[in-house]
Amino acid sequence: MKAKIAIIGKGNIGWAIKQLLKDEYDIKHGDITEGLDARDISQVREFLKGMDAVISAGPFAINKNIGTVASEMGIGYFDLTEDVETTEFIRSIDSPSVMMPQCGLAPGAINICAAGMMNHFDSVNEVMMRVGALPRFTNNEMSYYLSWSTNGLINEYCNEADAIYEGKSIKVMPLEGAEKLTIEGEAYEAFNTSGGCATMCETYENKVENLSYKTIRYPGHLNHMKFLFNDLHLKKNKDVLEKLFDKEVPRTTNDVIVFFVKVIGEIDGILQEKTYLKKIYGDEKFSAIQRTTASGVCSVLDMYINGKIKSKGFIKQESISWDDFIDNKFGKVYS
Numbered sequence: 001m002k003a004k005i006a007i008i009g010k011g012n013i014g015w016a017i018k019q020l021l022k023d024e025y026d027i028k029h030g031d032i033t034e035g036l037d038a039r040d041i042s043q044v045r046e047f048l049k050g051m052d053a054v055i056s057a058g059p060f061a062i063n064k065n066i067g068t069v070a071s072e073m074g075i076g077y078f079d080l081t082e083d084v085e086t087t088e089f090i091r092s093i094d095s096p097s098v099m100m101p102q103c104g105l106a107p108g109a110i111n112i113c114a115a116g117m118m119n120h121f122d123s124v125n126e127v128m129m130r131v132g133a134l135p136r137f138t139n140n141e142m143s144y145y146l147s148w149s150t151n152g153l154i155n156e157y158c159n160e161a162d163a164i165y166e167g168k169s170i171k172v173m174p175l176e177g178a179e180k181l182t183i184e185g186e187a188y189e190a191f192n193t194s195g196g197c198a199t200m201c202e203t204y205e206n207k208v209e210n211l212s213y214k215t216i217r218y219p220g221h222l223n224h225m226k227f228l229f230n231d232l233h234l235k236k237n238k239d240v241l242e243k244l245f246d247k248e249v250p251r252t253t254n255d256v257i258v259f260f261v262k263v264i265g266e267i268d269g270i271l272q273e274k275t276y277l278k279k280i281y282g283d284e285k286f287s288a289i290q291r292t293t294a295s296g297v298c299s300v301l302d303m304y305i306n307g308k309i310k311s312k313g314f315i316k317q318e319s320i321s322w323d324d325f326i327d328n329k330f331g332k333v334y335s
Helices: 012-021 041-047 060-073 084-092 109-118 150-158 200-204 221-231 238-248 288-305 322-327
Strands: 004-008 026-030 053-056 076-079 098-100 123-135 161-165 168-172 179-183 186-192 208-217 255-267 270-281
Touching (some): 053 288, 060 076, 060 084, 060 150, 098 288, 109 123, 109 255, 150 221, 200 208
Parallel strands (some): 004 053, 076 098
Antiparallel strands (some): 123 255, 179 186
16 A cells, blocks of 8 residues: 655645655645645644655745644654754654654755765865755846745845854854855855755764855856845845745746765875765756755655654754665665
8 A cells, every 4th residue: 555645835846746756655735725724733634634744845834833733643744944943843843753854955965965975984074065056047147047935045045054163063144155166167156055054063063173055156146145135135024025036037947956065084094085966957847956856855755654764753864874865766866
């Protein structure tokens, strides 16, 4: 008998998750456009009856209700959020079942990859995680088109980010820490955004000298964002900014994910560097951001259903085996 999986949210990512899972699982899919208002916890309780696990693929604001009900019913919970406060709420739930937020691309796959690479070192000096969800072609001044949640994008541009500096966990400001990157001959910029480190700073404090996550963009994007968010103070008016982006910034499915991890440390007494780079492109069925985000959560869900994740309660991304993740039929997109 197929396991029963509920998916809440029928946006681009929710649709992609269903497409990946529908042949392997019995899927129940709901969305506010079809009458399921996840802000009403009683509706969530009714929707999740008889399910084995739930994936929240909607706005992060609905995750608290979904996580609460999943715990009450003892079913597995998975989400895609980069929102730190929401993740802390999910973590605070004393659940008899798996509670696994942050299961997408970043946070998610990037943390699993970085932790897996770190395991090859005797000691680690530096961990650099860099991810960009980018249009393949753009000619506007901000060098960017929308490919995923506008709400999520603005949220990670506005909130403080976590990092480890000289062994200590610290907070860093979003849209700061600018650096230039050249990857396979192409120029990029990277800067601090929130959520990408997931729980790694807590896990590796006093064990790693420096650890950071930054978002990759094409050169010039950061200055335009600083003007909007800081100079015009639109970070205090997120609703205005979200409406502006949704109205004036084109959406694209012709995108590419740049997935980059570098670890520097000692192996057998020798200082060494290891790098993992993957560029993932969209195709006629899925955009790159759909494929990578959906594959991330589908991989860990499938591992859970098939007994590869045995723990209960809150599960950290970095506790997942990278080898098992990319060996999974869904996680192979990252291999």
